[in-house]
Amino acid sequence: MDHTKREIPVCEVCQKPANQTCGGCKLVYYCSKAHQKHAWKEGHKYICRTYKIEHSDQIGRHMVAIRDIKQGEIILQEKPAASGPRMSCAPHCLSCNKKLEPIVIEDKLDFYKCSSCKWPMCNIDCEKAEPHQEECRLMTKTNYKCNIKYEYPDKMEAAYCVIGPMRVLLMQKSNPRQFQSIMSLESHLEDRINTSLYKVLKANLITFISRVLGLPFDEETILKVASIFDTNSFDVRSPDGSKRHRAIYVMASMLNHNCKPNTRHVYLGDVNTLALIATVPISKGEMITATYTQSLYGTLDRRKHLKINKCFDCNCERCKDPTEFGTHLGNINCSICNGSSKNNTEAKMISTNPLDENAPWQCERCGYCIQSRQMFWGNNALKQELNALNKSGPKGFEEFIDKYTATLHSTNHLVIQAKLALMQIYGNYKGYTLSDLPDYLLNRKIDICHELLDVADKLKPGWSRFRGTILLELQAAMTMQTKREFEVDKITKAGAQDQLMESMTLLQEATNILRIEPHMKEILETKLQELSTLLDSTSL
Numbered sequence: 001m002d003h004t005k006r007e008i009p010v011c012e013v014c015q016k017p018a019n020q021t022c023g024g025c026k027l028v029y030y031c032s033k034a035h036q037k038h039a040w041k042e043g044h045k046y047i048c049r050t051y052k053i054e055h056s057d058q059i060g061r062h063m064v065a066i067r068d069i070k071q072g073e074i075i076l077q078e079k080p081a082a083s084g085p086r087m088s089c090a091p092h093c094l095s096c097n098k099k100l101e102p103i104v105i106e107d108k109l110d111f112y113k114c115s116s117c118k119w120p121m122c123n124i125d126c127e128k129a130e131p132h133q134e135e136c137r138l139m140t141k142t143n144y145k146c147n148i149k150y151e152y153p154d155k156m157e158a159a160y161c162v163i164g165p166m167r168v169l170l171m172q173k174s175n176p177r178q179f180q181s182i183m184s185l186e187s188h189l190e191d192r193i194n195t196s197l198y199k200v201l202k203a204n205l206i207t208f209i210s211r212v213l214g215l216p217f218d219e220e221t222i223l224k225v226a227s228i229f230d231t232n233s234f235d236v237r238s239p240d241g242s243k244r245h246r247a248i249y250v251m252a253s254m255l256n257h258n259c260k261p262n263t264r265h266v267y268l269g270d271v272n273t274l275a276l277i278a279t280v281p282i283s284k285g286e287m288i289t290a291t292y293t294q295s296l297y298g299t300l301d302r303r304k305h306l307k308i309n310k311c312f313d314c315n316c317e318r319c320k321d322p323t324e325f326g327t328h329l330g331n332i333n334c335s336i337c338n339g340s341s342k343n344n345t346e347a348k349m350i351s352t353n354p355l356d357e358n359a360p361w362q363c364e365r366c367g368y369c370i371q372s373r374q375m376f377w378g379n380n381a382l383k384q385e386l387n388a389l390n391k392s393g394p395k396g397f398e399e400f401i402d403k404y405t406a407t408l409h410s411t412n413h414l415v416i417q418a419k420l421a422l423m424q425i426y427g428n429y430k431g432y433t434l435s436d437l438p439d440y441l442l443n444r445k446i447d448i449c450h451e452l453l454d455v456a457d458k459l460k461p462g463w464s465r466f467r468g469t470i471l472l473e474l475q476a477a478m479t480m481q482t483k484r485e486f487e488v489d490k491i492t493k494a495g496a497q498d499q500l501m502e503s504m505t506l507l508q509e510a511t512n513i514l515r516i517e518p519h520m521k522e523i524l525e526t527k528l529q530e531l532s533t534l535l536d537s538t539s540l
């Protein structure tokens, strides 16, 4: 029904004048709660959405807002249609997805195993739990026994690649509608089929499904399911990192990618219901997007990751802009300009065409050029160096930033990653808690938070988890700084209260952003309580 032309809206149920809108889609009107309830039951619940699915030849199906969506609004909540372990991973429980630790069995370290099919599991409860039942019955019936044994910590097991596809294929009988909706998703099988990964998969997965289990599917269907997982699945991790798996959400699979997305998602409850949240206001008609890659990678790395894993070339506004919205995340300093005593400000090497990975890179000031492969090699070498650093303390990260200060400017993606690690270490790690930190390190933490916030505002703005986390760290460090300044009479009580109010504003914003994360609610409430008490405290 088109309400735009009508002066006075009318109730969807009785057609009498109405002034209450549906709280979900805000597109239909009701005269009363009773009529809203009636309409919901009669079918509005199946069409109540803030988005529609459109199609274009270039980017396929995608979600578009059908009304203005507010920052923080939940756009979609959806249960997983299928799930399974990652293609290759260290042993994880097939029921609860927990990473497994070995136990001593007959004087040897090994995993607890399902008594029927011998897949590693947590315990008898997980062995008997619903997610493992159907597959276990089938494997037992066909005499299949998993032969994973504990050998050394974190040994990756390729055998896990069969579980997700097997579960989807079993749905053809047990839940044909769900099977059909999963099979209607984009697979990119034609792009993947000749990759080395799929050649190995072809041997393992097809043998397992057809020969071992005797399921009546052709090779293409079996590989298509694996490819649908690779194209659409979400990487679901518990906040403490102990559980990890991948899951397909059929409607959320319609989200296209953007390197500056306008949503984020969280997983709620035991079944990992996906809740999609608008991080910024989204206007009617705008595309609703997510990110499939690391927002803190530079353009070369992001585009390569998307091409290999999701089989498309990203042409978004950020990818087109050689400065990545002024952050210069993927750029380095020009060695010629930097070496000259006259030009000691940072002149940067930027890509002459960021949408072409082979395009040369040129200094924006002196015109000096280097080949793109030099950028790739340099980038990869430094990335490896950064990844190999000892992550339990700040020393390696500080030395890395210092060592490459001439080449890597302050917002280069490698420097930003080192700073992100430092933000977490200073104030949280043993020996570096906020009260342990000397003043100069407390100031360092505050400066790093401001620099990261600046990048977040440009690349992951609004209610992104990244911004929320930085705001939380920043307010904690600022509160500690205020306490210290007040204790040594550097500021007056009124000054201290003003500064604490600033911290409170940051904490309130962090709370708005992060409150929906299941593990954060209590932490945020405690922090708000502590800061309010400090503000009220007469000792300040």
Ligand SMILES: C[S@@+](CC[C@H](N)C(=O)[O-])C[C@H]1O[C@@H](n2cnc3c(N)ncnc32)[C@H](O)[C@@H]1O
Residues within 6 Å of the ligand: 058, 059, 060, 061, 062, 185, 186, 188, 231, 232, 253, 254, 255, 256, 257, 258, 310, 311, 312, 313, 314, 315, 316
């Ligand atoms: C999870 S699916 C998204 C829905 C998909 N467009 C469809 O029609 O089913 C991921 C695939 O969508 C396409 N895609 C997503 N974002 C894109 C973008 N920004 N540009 C081009 N293609 C994109 C790619 O083919 C990608 O592998």
